[in-house]
Amino acid sequence: MPPPLIEVRNITKIYQDDGVATAAVNGVSFTIESGEFVAIMGPSGSGKSTLLHILGFLDRHTDGTYRFEGKTIDDYSRLEIARVRNKKMGFVFQAFNLLPRVSVLENVKLPLLYSDIAESQWDTMAMKAIAIVGMEHRVAHEPAQLSGGEKQRVAIARALVNDPELIFADEPTGNLDSKSGQMVMNALQKLNADHGHTIILITHETQTAEHAQRIIRVRDGKIESDERVTSRRIATTQFVK
Amino acid sequence: MKLQYSFKTALAGLNTNKRRSMLTILGIVIGITSIILVMSLGRGAQELIVGQIKSMGAKTILIIPGRQPKGPTDFVGSLSDTLKQREYDALSRKVNAPHIIKIMPIVFGSEALAYGNETYRATVFGATYTFGSMHNVFPSEGRVFTEEEIRTFAPVAVIGSKVKSQLFGENDPIGQNIRIKGNNVRVIGVFGGKGQVSFLNFDEAAMIPYTTAQRTIFAIKYFNRLMVETDREENIPSTVQDITTTLRNLHNITDPSKDDFFLQTQAQAMATVGAITGALTAFLAAIAAISLIVGGIGIMNIMLVSVTERTREIGLRKAIGATEKDILTQFLLEAITLTGVGGLIGILLGASLSFVASLILTRALGQAWLFSLPISSILLGIGVSAGVGLLFGIYPARQASLKSPMEALRYE
Structure with missing residues (x-):
């Protein structure tokens, strides 16, 4: 049996600030299998973002073990970590983080620049990802010409262009109105259901979290609860083209 | 990431801030322009003087009365009457100087x-x-x-x-x-x-x-001068010896520092001129190079600002798979592209200015001042500008590559 996609055992992250040690994450354990849609939910300062950084290999925990596909961050060199982030992980941020003055197509292609995929396939792959989020009509636009919801869909296309195993979405609806937020959640649910991507959603809203199959609630660096969503919300709002 | 993509990325980065990019390279443009101008005009001056010396003929020796001037203000030496018919006759005798065919x-x-x-x-x-x-x-x-x-x-x-x-x-x-x-x-x-x-x-x-x-x-x-023509160019050195010996004997000179005449040959004059104009050109070019250092510091300054401004971009790139080397390369290439473009503009500008200067000088001096653009100055211009980019770009690029990808995830 293959190891779980994510296996977290008792991890702790302690920040040293002026000699004062603060535990942002304090003895957290859970497992996420491939194909799951999990929400990590908690108020601000609960440690959910720190947890995301650790899971995304963007930061190191101070204690405990974290295995991604059976391997810890220490099993990889810095170059290999960059490779893992490029091939197996996709990131969607609250602030979109699209490159300004660069077209939608170029933005979506960005992860491919750092991959070993041949350039001849880039356009096809990027167009496929753009089609999944329904942004084909905006390919040549620059981010400044897009609405917030559209920007986030472009960011989702960028996250999935390399067909990663896992997509992290950090407050993806935080900067959006409810309708745009619905469209983004619809896109994430579609990616999970139709394309088999594992999704880890970070949010502070119960409503948003209920679009996942499972919610891990964190508070003060500890897990408060970890349970299946009984009445899962399905985002129905389709893309408006 | 392959270098060609790094380069494209760097170009795109510069393109998003065109005006700043242009202003940033101004220092480099000015520096390279002055270097090219100095080197080109230096070469032009050298060719002009060398051309004049060459017209004297490779087989001729000029005998000048008086002692050799020690400096530009030492004109006493030229006010001398040590060359007369007696000297002319002595040099005319084949026993004294066998290779002289005409005086x-x-x-x-x-x-x-x-x-x-x-x-x-x-x-x-x-x-x-x-x-x-x-x-x-x-x-x-x-x-x-x-x-x-x-x-x-x-x-x-x-x-x-x-x-x-x-x-x-x-x-x-x-x-x-x-x-x-x-x-x-x-x-x-x-x-x-x-x-x-x-x-x-x-x-x-x-x-x-x-x-x-x-x-x-x-x-x-x-006579104010005696111009001596030898039978063959190879006999110039021996004839110089013959003339010196003959005139010293005639004037009873035993101490060479007391010579009341001196000789000029084309080769010797060209070597002197080459050394003087070469040293002068190098000196002026070195002064011009100082502006390159100033320009380089300007580049470093702007690159540091740019790195800070683009923290999010750097973080994002790292989050989606850029390695430290990728980021380093990107920002280094941006700096080198900036200075390289500055260098190219400087070369074009310097060449045009020196071309215009050659036209003006030709009119002003009433003789042909040849426009010449030494290939060495072009290579130097390109090399130096790229070098400045590398030197002053490495620190900001290193700062960029060390940034944490978490920065991009942090919400403002």
């Missing part, structure tokens, strides 16, 4: 020339009839004086084009008498606009037989 005495001075009511101060140049043809200068009207006219102290002159236009305007000067120090001298020829050749500006001179110049015009017994 041409030269007598010159500045005198007012008059015709009718017009006067014009020009160089009165007494020489042999071969002096013009030796330097490829031939009369455009009339003729040059003959050996017979030299022997008979004939008062005849071949005047330069400027002398002609000043004294005669549009009139035909041939056969007319001009007055030089109260002597009537008949014009027998005109040199067409030839400008400076060797040490004489033919346009502003009246060439007369050296005998006439010595006895009739200046009333002196000595």
Whole structure:
């Protein structure tokens, strides 16, 4: 049996600030299998973002073990970590983080620049990802010409262009109105259901979290609860083209 | 990431901030422009002087009376009368200097020339009839004086084009008498606009037989120069020795530092000029290079600002798989592209300015100032500008590559 996609055992992250040690994450354990849609939910300062950084290999925990596909961050060199982030992980941020003055197509292609995929396939792959989020009509636009919801869909296309195993979405609806937020959640649910991507959603809203199959609630660096969503919300709002 | 993509990324990065990019490279543009300008003009000046020296002929040696000037203000040496008929005769003897085939005495001075009511101060140049043809200068009207006219102290002159236009305007000067120090001298020829050749500006001179110049015009017994022609270029060094020995014996000189004459050869003059103009060019280029350092610091400054501004972009790139090396390469290429473009603009600008300068100098000096753009200056310009980018870009690029990808995830 293959190891779980994510296996977290008792991890702790302690920040040293002026000699004062603060535990942002304090003895957290859970497992996420491939194909799951999990929400990590908690108020601000609960440690959910720190947890995301650790899971995304963007930061190191101070204690405990974290295995991604059976391997810890220490099993990889810095170059290999960059490779893992490029091939197996996709990131969607609250602030979109699209490159300004660069077209939608170029933005979506960005992860491919750092991959070993041949350039001849880039356009096809990027167009496929753009089609999944329904942004084909905006390919040549620059981010400044897009609405917030559209920007986030472009960011989702960028996250999935390399067909990663896992997509992290950090407050993806935080900067959006409810309708745009619905469209983004619809896109994430579609990616999970139709394309088999594992999704880890970070949010502070119960409503948003209920679009996942499972919610891990964190508070003060500890897990408060970890349970299946009984009445899962399905985002129905389709893309408006 | 492959280098070509890094390069494209760098270009895109610069493109998003065009105005700032242009202003940033201004320092480099100015620095490279001045270097190219200095090197190009230096080469032009060198070629001009070398061209003049070459017209003296590779087989000739110039004997100059007096001691060798020690500096630009040391003109006492040239006011000397140590070359006379006695020296001429001694050098003419084959036993003394076997390779000399011809000795041409030269007598010159500045005198007012008059015709009718017009006067014009020009160089009165007494020489042999071969002096013009030796330097490829031939009369455009009339003729040059003959050996017979030299022997008979004939008062005849071949005047330069400027002398002609000043004294005669549009009139035909041939056969007319001009007055030089109260002597009537008949014009027998005109040199067409030839400008400076060797040490004489033919346009502003009246060439007369050296005998006439010595006895009739200046009333002196000595020569201002003796121009010696040898049979072959290879015999120049031995002839220099022969002349030195002969003249020292004649003047009873045992201590070489007491020499009352000195010799000039083309090779020696060219080496001197090459060394002087080369040193001068290098010196000026080095001063110009200081502006490159200033420009480089400007680049570093702007790159640091850019790195801070683009923290999010850097974090994002790292989050989606960029390695530290990718980020380092990207920002380094941005810096090198900036300075490289600055260098190219500087080369074009420097070349154009020096071309314009060559046209202006040609007009101002009345002689052809050749525009030349040494290939070494282009290579130096490109190399130095890219080097400045590398040197001053490495620190900001390193700062960028060390940024944490978490920055991008942090919400403002």
